[in-house]
Amino acid sequence: MPESFRGDSLKPVGGQSIQEMLERLAPGTPMRRALERIIQQGKGGLVVLGHSSDVDEVSSGGFILRSSAFTPARLAELSKMDGGIVLDDAWNRIVSAAVHFIPDGSIDTDETGARHRTAERLAVQTGKAVIAVSEGRHIATLFFNSQKVELANPTEVAAHVNQELQSLDRLRRRLDDAEMRLTRFEVSGLATFRPVLTVIQRAVLVERLGDLVAGRASTMGDEGRIVSLQLHDLLVGVEQTIRLVLQDYLKPLRSGSVPKATEKLSALQGSDLEDLSRIGRELGFNDIDDPAEPRGHRILSQAGRLPDSVRNDLVKHFGSLGRILKADKDDLISVEGVGETRADQLLAYFERLEAMAEEWEPLTG
16 A cells, blocks of 8 residues: 555654655665565564654663664564664664663554554654554554654555556646636636636646655655656646736735735645635635636746746736737837837737637637
């Protein structure tokens, strides 16, 4: 099964996030090879990934290893003994082995097995990452503060990631279609908030699925780098699309309005994102079928070689996309940063947009 997360994924703990911890446990890393050896032996195990006085306080018995460097083979051999193992914070040295851990029994845990209950309580009480290897299930589980991740077989993780990439590719195509549809509505002067919110909705969904895939890819070792390249291609421009659409339609548009709106979108739960009206209310668009007039940021951003400063000046000068599209050459040249050559380029771009809109018969909804 793929890595399954419980708790707040990516939540920083002690200066390190669960995702950074998973990267250190990715397939091919020394620690992951050690865990695989333990699983292959058919034995269970308990490993505390870090040493501190808090760990010492809940430790009993065992023996101290003064100068035992960590190797996968050495850790696997020591795991054959009863008790757990403690590493230093860098995971370079084995501090102690055959340790009996006695964490606070009042710490809540949903685990049923004794080893996994101990591991979860140790992680909460000491703030250190703890790995429990199940003898029966042949799987290693990471406990990190209040979070739990099962370290799945790399082949199974790769299959799951490939499925998610296919879903992300389909969702990205739907986003591109929605953005093209919005462009046609805007150029035709027929835009309402419904197609605006559809673009925002799909863009946020693309980002969230992308974050999920990125998290899984980071646990795949070298294979994850290929996934990251694919992911980059699927996510390129999505964040910018959200920002530009918000710049076009938020009212009033003040300094900080876009970041604040982005935070509201991030706070929406999955079920809320399915409801365009709910998204609209969060952004101040109370009736999603009301006419909507864009300022022109998004469409102007697609004009070739147009600096952001000039785009902003055009929007500020004309006030709306409709007025920009109706401007003649002299009107455009009157804007700072727009000379004759740039004005001609913009007029040609506007003509292409209008031709596209004339060839399109808009559908309702």
